[in-house]
Structure formats: C-alpha cells, structure tokens
Amino acid sequence: NAGVTQTPKFQVLKTGQSMTLQCAQDMNHEYMSWYRQDPGMGLRLIHYSVGAGITDQGEVPNGYNVSRSTTEDFPLRLLSAAPSQTSVYFCASNPYLNSPLHFGNGTRLTVT
Amino acid sequence: AQTVTQSQPEMSVQEAETVTLSCTYDTSESDYYLFWYKQPPSRQMILVIRQEAYKQQNATENRFSVNFQKAAKSFSLKISDSQLGDAAMYFCAYRSGTNTGNQFYFGTGTSLTVIP
Numbered sequence: 001n002a003g004v005t006q007t008p009k010f011q012v013l014k015t016g017q018s019m020t021l022q023c024a025q026d027m028n029h030e031y032m033s034w035y036r037q038d039p040g041m042g043l044r045l046i047h048y049s050v051g052a053g054i055t056d057q058g059e060v061p062n063g064y065n066v067s068r069s070t071t072e073d074f075p076l077r078l079l080s081a082a083p084s085q086t087s088v089y090f091c092a093s094n095p096y097l098n099s100p101l102h103f104g105n106g107t108r109l110t111v112t
Numbered sequence: 113a114q115t116v117t118q119s120q121p122e123m124s125v126q127e128a129e130t131v132t133l134s135c136t137y138d139t140s141e142s143d144y145y146l147f148w149y150k151q152p153p154s155r156q157m158i159l160v161i162r163q164e165a166y167k168q169q170n171a172t173e174n175r176f177s178v179n180f181q182k183a184a185k186s187f188s189l190k191i192s193d194s195q196l197g198d199a200a201m202y203f204c205a206y207r208s209g210t211n212t213g214n215q216f217y218f219g220t221g222t223s224l225t226v227i228p
Binding site for chain 1: 113214
C-alpha cells in the first residue's frame with residue numbers, strides 16, 4: 001500500500017498564481033484533511049472531508065478550496081497565492097473518527 | 113478551540129538514557145483522545161502513541177510510554193533507552209471524542225536531540 005501520496009514535494013509560486021496540491025489515499029479511509037505546518041505554530045487544520053461529496057472548513061481556510069469527488073482524492077487549491085501561504089502542507093486520512101491520522105510526506109510551498 | 117501546549121521547544125538526551133517530553137492541554141470535555149507524533153528530518157509525520165481519555169492505564173509502545181494525568185490535563189511522553197533514530201521533532205495532539213468535525217489540535221513541538 002502506498003498510503004497517502006502527495007504531489008508535488010516542492011513548489012515555488014509567484015504571488016497571484018494558482019495551483020492545486022494533489023492528495024490521494026489507497027486505504028479506503030472516509031476522512032481526509034489538509035494541515036499546514038509553520039515554524040513555532042504546530043499544524044493547523046485548513047479543510048477536511050468526512051466522505052465523498054462532503055467538505056468543511058477548519059481553523060485556517062481562507063485562500064484555499066477543496067473538493068472530494070471520490071473517496072481516494074482530496075485536492076487542495078490555492079486560488080491566488082500569497083507570501084503568507086508559504087508553508088509545509090500535509091494531507092492526512094483516517095478511517096473513522098477518533099482514529100489516528102495517517103499523513104502524506106508533505107509539500108513545501110514557497111510563494112515569492 | 114482546544115489549546116495544546118508543549119513548553120519545551122528543545123530537549124537533549126544522551127544515547128541509552130531516558131527523556132520525558134511535556135504536553136498539557138486545555139479542555140472542558142471528558143471524552144477525548146491524545147496522540148504523540150514524531151517528525152524526523154525526512155518531514156514524515158509518524159504516530160508514536162495514542163491514549164484514550166476514558167482509559168486510566170497509561171499507553172505504552174515498546175520504549176515509548178506516556179504519563180497521562182487527566183485531572184492535571186497533562187500528557188507527557190517518556191522515551192527509554194534513547195537511540196540516535198529518536199532524534200526528531202515531537203508533536204502532541206488532541207482530538208475531541210464528541211466533535212464530528214475531525215479536528216486535531218497540535219502543540220508547537222519539541223525538538224529532541226540525541227547525543228552519542
């Protein structure tokens with residue numbers, strides 16, 4: 001099993017550009033989430049999904065969109081990149097509520 | 113929102129010795145789950161240990177154990193017989209047992225150095 005796969009691993013964007021971070025899991029987990037990791041701030045939840053077709057906002061959703069058309073995929077879209085979105089982004093999945101998160105390897109995004 | 117506090121930004125331990133990483137959390141709930149994750153330089157987030165609040169017995173996983181003090185809202189991680197591979201950032205995390213939103217709250221992390 002590949003687990004949770006994120007692409008790309010690294011990305012540099014200019015301010016105002018848009019892009020999509022890809023996330024796929026092959027464990028048939030119902031729940032998927034996106035977190036961002038910033039120095040000194042731990043991980044913060046951006047958006048999450050509790051099943052195909054269902055998404056909701058987390059703690060820091062502004063500037064990001066998500067959709068969940070299949071159980072496997074949960075892409076994160078940056079609409080108009082800003083330097084404040086420079087961060088490491090993690091996609092995670094879990095099979096049911098209260099189960100531990102399984103993380104992808106992260107995407108380091110730099111916005112100049 | 114729940115708050116998870118890791119008051120030790122950096123810790124160091126001699127190889128083969130024991131180290132304890134601290135974590136406290138703020139909640140009014142009685143049903144919740146606590147986790148420790150390890151993040152080595154590879155950036156991968158790895159589950160170390162999990163504790164259910166309704167269980168009085170402290171969780172253990174090989175050399176890793178926790179000291180869960182529910183009344184004090186404390187959840188420390190003890191690493192015994194430290195190895196070079198234990199060097200990493202360690203994050204404490206909290207998840208409500210009743211909230212259906214799948215929100216995990218993370219501390220700011222403790223960077224652990226293992227000295228040969």
